[in-house]
Amino acid sequence: MNQTAKGLDRRRLLAALGGGAALGAGAAAGIGLTARPAAAAAAKPDPAITEVQDWSRFLGEGVAAHPYGKPSKYEAHVVKRDVEWLTAGRESSVNFTPLHELDGIITPNGLCFERHHGGIAEVDPAKHRLMINGLVDRQLVFTMDDIKRMPRTNRIYFLECAANSGMEWRGAQLNGCQFTHGMIHNVMYTGVPLRLLLEEAGLKTNAKWIMVEGGDAAGMNRSIPIEKALDDCLIAFKMNGEALRAEQGYPLRIVVPGWEGNMWVKWLRRIEVGDQPWHAREETSKYTDLLADGRSRRFTFVMDAKSVVTNPSPQAPLKFKGPNVLTGMAWSGRGTITRVDVTLDGGRNWRTARLDGPVLPRSVARFYVDFDWQGEELMIQSRAMDDTGYVQPTKAELRAVRGLNSIYHNNGIQTWLVRANGETENVEIS
Amino acid sequence: MSRFRKVFAAALVIAATAGAAEAGRLGLGREALPEEVAAWDIDIRPDGQGLPPGKGSVKEGEALFLEKCAACHGEFGEGAARWPVLAGGFGSLKSAAPEKTIGSFWPYASTSFDYIRRAMPFGQAQTLSNDEVYALIAFLLSMNDVVKDDFVLSRDNFTAVKLPNEDAFYLDDRETAEKHFWRKDPCMTACKDKVEITGRARVIDVTPDDKDKSMKVE
Numbered sequence: 001m002n003q004t005a006k007g008l009d010r011r012r013l014l015a016a017l018g019g020g021a022a023l024g025a026g027a028a029a030g031i032g033l034t035a036r037p038a039a040a041a042a043a044k045p046d047p048a049i050t051e052v053q054d055w056s057r058f059l060g061e062g063v064a065a066h067p068y069g070k071p072s073k074y075e076a077h078v079v080k081r082d083v084e085w086l087t088a089g090r091e092s093s094v095n096f097t098p099l100h101e102l103d104g105i106i107t108p109n110g111l112c113f114e115r116h117h118g119g120i121a122e123v124d125p126a127k128h129r130l131m132i133n134g135l136v137d138r139q140l141v142f143t144m145d146d147i148k149r150m151p152r153t154n155r156i157y158f159l160e161c162a163a164n165s166g167m168e169w170r171g172a173q174l175n176g177c178q179f180t181h182g183m184i185h186n187v188m189y190t191g192v193p194l195r196l197l198l199e200e201a202g203l204k205t206n207a208k209w210i211m212v213e214g215g216d217a218a219g220m221n222r223s224i225p226i227e228k229a230l231d232d233c234l235i236a237f238k239m240n241g242e243a244l245r246a247e248q249g250y251p252l253r254i255v256v257p258g259w260e261g262n263m264w265v266k267w268l269r270r271i272e273v274g275d276q277p278w279h280a281r282e283e284t285s286k287y288t289d290l291l292a293d294g295r296s297r298r299f300t301f302v303m304d305a306k307s308v309v310t311n312p313s314p315q316a317p318l319k320f321k322g323p324n325v326l327t328g329m330a331w332s333g334r335g336t337i338t339r340v341d342v343t344l345d346g347g348r349n350w351r352t353a354r355l356d357g358p359v360l361p362r363s364v365a366r367f368y369v370d371f372d373w374q375g376e377e378l379m380i381q382s383r384a385m386d387d388t389g390y391v392q393p394t395k396a397e398l399r400a401v402r403g404l405n406s407i408y409h410n411n412g413i414q415t416w417l418v419r420a421n422g423e424t425e426n427v428e429i430s
Numbered sequence: 431m432s433r434f435r436k437v438f439a440a441a442l443v444i445a446a447t448a449g450a451a452e453a454g455r456l457g458l459g460r461e462a463l464p465e466e467v468a469a470w471d472i473d474i475r476p477d478g479q480g481l482p483p484g485k486g487s488v489k490e491g492e493a494l495f496l497e498k499c500a501a502c503h504g505e506f507g508e509g510a511a512r513w514p515v516l517a518g519g520f521g522s523l524k525s526a527a528p529e530k531t532i533g534s535f536w537p538y539a540s541t542s543f544d545y546i547r548r549a550m551p552f553g554q555a556q557t558l559s560n561d562e563v564y565a566l567i568a569f570l571l572s573m574n575d576v577v578k579d580d581f582v583l584s585r586d587n588f589t590a591v592k593l594p595n596e597d598a599f600y601l602d603d604r605e606t607a608e609k610h611f612w613r614k615d616p617c618m619t620a621c622k623d624k625v626e627i628t629g630r631a632r633v634i635d636v637t638p639d640d641k642d643k644s645m646k647v648e
Contacts, residue, residue: 083638088502088512092552118549131462131470139462146458172631179637200456211473217555219548221473270470278475279538281545285530288599294523296535300602304611314631341616346625350618379625389612401608405528417627426631430624 077101080111081178086167091119092218094161096182099308100316103327105156105186105357105364109240112185114247115161118217121267125251128215130197130235134273137202144251147235150192155234155257156363158331160184160303162260162287165410168395172415172426176315180414180426181308186331186364189255191236194229198273206275212254215269222263223277224256228301232257235268258333258362259301260408262287292403303333305392306411307340307367307384318373318422326369328353332386337365339385344371346379346415346429347394353382378418379429395428472556474544478589481543485584486565488572494562495569498551507531507573517573520594533574537596539588542567 071078078101087093097113114120125144133139161183167173174180198210203226210229214220224233234255237244244250249266256263262282277283277299289297307330312318330337337359341350353367367382384392395412417427474480496505504510507517519529528535532542547563549555558566568583571591577583583591631637 081638083636085636088514118552118555131466132459133462133467133471139467140459141462141466142459149458150456171629171634173634173636175631175637196456200459213470213473217549217553219472219555221544221548272471272473274475274479276475276477278473278544279541280473281541281549284537284541284599285532285535285545290523290528290530290535292524295598295600297602297604298599300604302602302604304604314637341618346622348619348621348625350616350621383616385616389614391611391613391616393608393611397611404526405523417630427627428629430626430628 075101078111080113081182083174083179092117094163094183096178097185098315099177099182099184099310099329100313102310103366105329105366106240107185107187109187109242109245109248112187112239112245112248113161113183115183115261116216116218116247117220120247121214121216122246123215123251123267128251128267129269130252131270132197132201132273133270134211135204135207135275136198136273137204138200140201142197144237147192147237147252150196152190152192153234154188154190155232155255156186156188156358156360157255157257158184158186158303158333158362158364159255159261159264160306160331160333162262162300162303162408164261165412165414166407168412168426169399169404169406169410172428175426177308177310177313177414178315183261184331184364186329187239188241189234189236190238190241191234191255194233194235194254194271195231197235197271198229201273203273207273208275209273209277211270211272211274211278211280212263212265212268213270213272214249214265215267220262220265220282221278221280222265222282223274223280223299224263226273228256228259256301258303258335260287260303263301287408289402289406289408291401291406297406300409303331304409304411305332305334305337305384305386305390306330307382307392308414309342309380309382309416312380312418312422312424313416314424314426317424318418321374322372324371324373326353326371326380328367328382329364330367330382330384331362331364332384332388332390333362334390335387336361337384338387340365340367341383341385342367342369343381343383344378347381347413350383373418375420377420378416379427380416380418381413383413472544472548474540474547476538476540476589478540478585481540481585481588482560483585484560484564485582486561486563486568487582488565488568488577488579490561491565491567491569491572494566498554498558499566502552507570516570520575523595523598531574532570533576533594535595536593537599539567539571539576539591539593542570543588 078098080095082095094115095113097111128144130142164183165180168180208226209223211221211223236255237252252268253266254264254268289300307328309328311327330340340353342353343350353369355365355367357366359365392413398412415427415429417425502510502513503516509515515529515531517531517533519531519534522529543563564583568581571577572579
C-alpha cells in the first residue's frame, strides 16, 4: 500500500481544517465541501421509536439498589487495562487509563491508572501515622484526624508517570492512546499544603531537601527540593471529593504538581528533612534518564508540555463520513496550556484547536477540532504550548537530543494514521 | 463575673499561652518519641548518614543470596526470567540494549543498603538484619567486581566503596540542552513537502487484544 499521504485531497483537507492562510471560507465554499448533506431519510419506521422499550414500561431498580453507584452496564468496556509483557509481575507494575473513552478534564476515580511497586497497601486509617523528622525544631507525629483539622485547599492537577509513552522511544509500538499515553490521571485533590506541616515542625536553617516515604511494602522514597515542598505540594486525603482510593494511596499521598508521578508517594507515612538529597533507588537506578553518550540526567522532575488526540485513535476509529469531533488532552508541568495546534495532514498544515472547559496550571486541558471527513487518509497530530513558551517537540527532535535509551519523559508529538475505512493506527512519520 | 465566665476566661488564657506561644503554629500533632523515629528512620545517604552498626562478608552474603534472592535474581545476580539483573552489563550503557546494574549503572552503594533493607526480598520486606544487608551488599559488590572475594563490608569502610558509574550523572539540563523547544511561532502552513510513514505499531503487534471491532464506515 502507498503509505504516503498522496491520496489526500489537499484542498478538501484544508477546507476541513477551516482554511489555512491560503484558503479562506469563500474558497472552501467554492469547492462545495462545507455544505452539509441533508439528513438521510429513514427507509422505514425505527423500532427504537415505534416499539415500547422495556425501560419505558417496567419500573427500574429503587434507590436502595446501589449504595455506591457504578457506570451503566453498557459502559463495561471502559476499564483500566494492563500490558502483561511490560513487567515481571503484577505487584510492581502499571495499568492504563482509558483516555479514548473519557472527555472533559476530570478522570473518574475508578479509572485512574495505577502504578505500584509493592502492590496495593490496604492501610487502616486509624493506624496510619505521618512522621516528620530530621532537620526540624520538633519531630512530630500526626494522625489522620490531626491532618483533617488543618486548613485545607482544593486543586486540580495531572499526575503523569515519568514512563508514560516510554515504550514508544524506539518507534510506534502499542496501538491505542490508552497504552501509549494512559499513565496519566487528572483529579481534584483536597489536602493540606505541605508548607503548613513543615512550619508546624519548624525547619532548621540548613533544611534543603525533604525525603518522602510510603508505608507500603516498597517503602517508596524520593527526595524533593525544599523550595518545591514549600511552594505547591499538598498532603492529600481526598480525590474528586471522596477519600483517596486504596490504589491511589489511601489514606494519604503527597501531591507534587507538574512533577513526575513517581514522586507523588502514596500511603505517605514519613517526611524527613535534610541538607542534601538521598539518592534513593527511585532517583538513581530508576527515574534517571540515560542519554546516547552513556551519561544520565538525574532529578528530571518536571513533566514537559504534552498532548494527544484521544478521538480518533486506534481504539476509537472514525465510523462516519461527514461531521466528526476530534478531541484530545494537553498538559504541562511547567504551567498552563495556552494553545494546542492540530494537523490532519502529518504536520504540513496546522490549525489551532478550541480549548474548552477549565484551563488550569499543571492540569489537563481539553481541546476540540470539529471537522468534516470524506474518507480520505489522515495523519493526525497535536502540538501543545504552555505559558513558558515551550512548544511540544516531535519525537525526532527529542531523539536528536537524548537518543533512544532514556525511557522516561517522552513528550513527543503522537501521530495517528486514519485509513480510508476509518481504522486508525499508531504510526511514526518523517 | 460569673463562675462560668471566669472558667472560660482562664481557658482562653491557657489557649493563648499554649497555642499562640509560637506564632503561626496550629498545635496539632505530637512530639515523635526517639523509639518511633528509630523504627521508621531507615534511610541511608551516600555520605553514610543512617548506616547502622554491623558488618558482613562476601561469603556470608553468597549463602544468604542463594537462600533469599537467587530465585528471582539468579545465583550470580544475573537475573532469572524477567526479574532484574543486579550484576554485569559493564560498558553497555551506550549500546542499543543497555544493562543497568548496580555495577554498570548505579552511582552509590548506599542506595543498595537503603533499598534492600526497606523493600527486599520482594514480598518479605524489612525482614533482613543489618548484618545480613551488609553481607548481601558485599556479595553484590563482588559479583560486580567492585571488591575481592574476601571482602568484609561494615559501617566503617562503607563510604570508601566507589561504584564505577558515579560520575556519569548530571543535573537535569533540559532548559539549556533543549532550549530550542521554547520557540515563538511554530510553523502553521506548508511546513513540509511530503510525509512518509516510517513505523507502524500494527506491524509489531504487541498490543493486548481487544474485542474485534468491525470496521464499517457509514
